[in-house]
Amino acid sequence: MNELSHLKSAGLKSTLPRLKVLSLFESGSERHLSAEDVYKKLLASGDDVGLATVYRVLNQFEQAGLLVKHHFEGDKSVFELNQGDHHDHIVCLQCGRVEEFYDATIEQRQKKAAAERGFELHDHSLYIYANCVKPKCQYRN
Template identity: 60%
Template sequence: MADENQELRKAGLKVTLPRIKILQVLEKFSEDHLSAEDVYKALIESGEDVGLATVYRVLTQFEAAGLVDKHNFDGGHAVFELSKEDHHDHMVNVDTGEVIEFFDEAIERRQHELVKEHGLELVDHALVLYVRKKRER
């Protein structure tokens, strides 16, 4: 719990039990992209008494503080992941909903080249590839 306290304080957030519990869920499932409902279900299953509205509010606070990244992959359904120092892009399987993180140096380099060719500076970007398993013919 000391690590969570430190992370919250570093992000400028007051340490509260709901914030600690939600951060613990995000850390436990750090390889996943969780919706607010997923976080809420995990809290209920572990016996925590945190309301869904609180989960939404805390996730919004975490996003504003830079603790989590929010993605809207499939039709506006928001999912969250702990912010990572290393940049990565995503592939979303449209049939299963699985989210695959990847990094490709050639894609990153080409994006910077395109921006430079237009006389611009890249501030941020997000690349999402929507995929499905290749069908056999």
């Protein structure tokens, strides 16, 4: 199951902009990208797509399950490749480093908490805001 088939099954035509965006995420240089990030990276590599298109494509990919959208602290949202594995994030408040983690116990207790209060868990978002420890932030100069 490659990119093309993914697009197909989502009822999306395989267009140039879409393929560009997709391969950007698959190249894996950076895992978490905002619409603006994607836009700039594409421009930088000579491919010029409109910003509006980037937004549209990103959202379509999210609907299609190709990408996952996150709202870290701040206003702009970021997207990452959906590799099937659900995970949460730890974000360094200083340098922005992002680590992913998964904790089965947390997941389970969430479901329990919801159930106990008459809810059926549909989804959740957990972000841990922290500071890299030690001398200085690893990603800070």
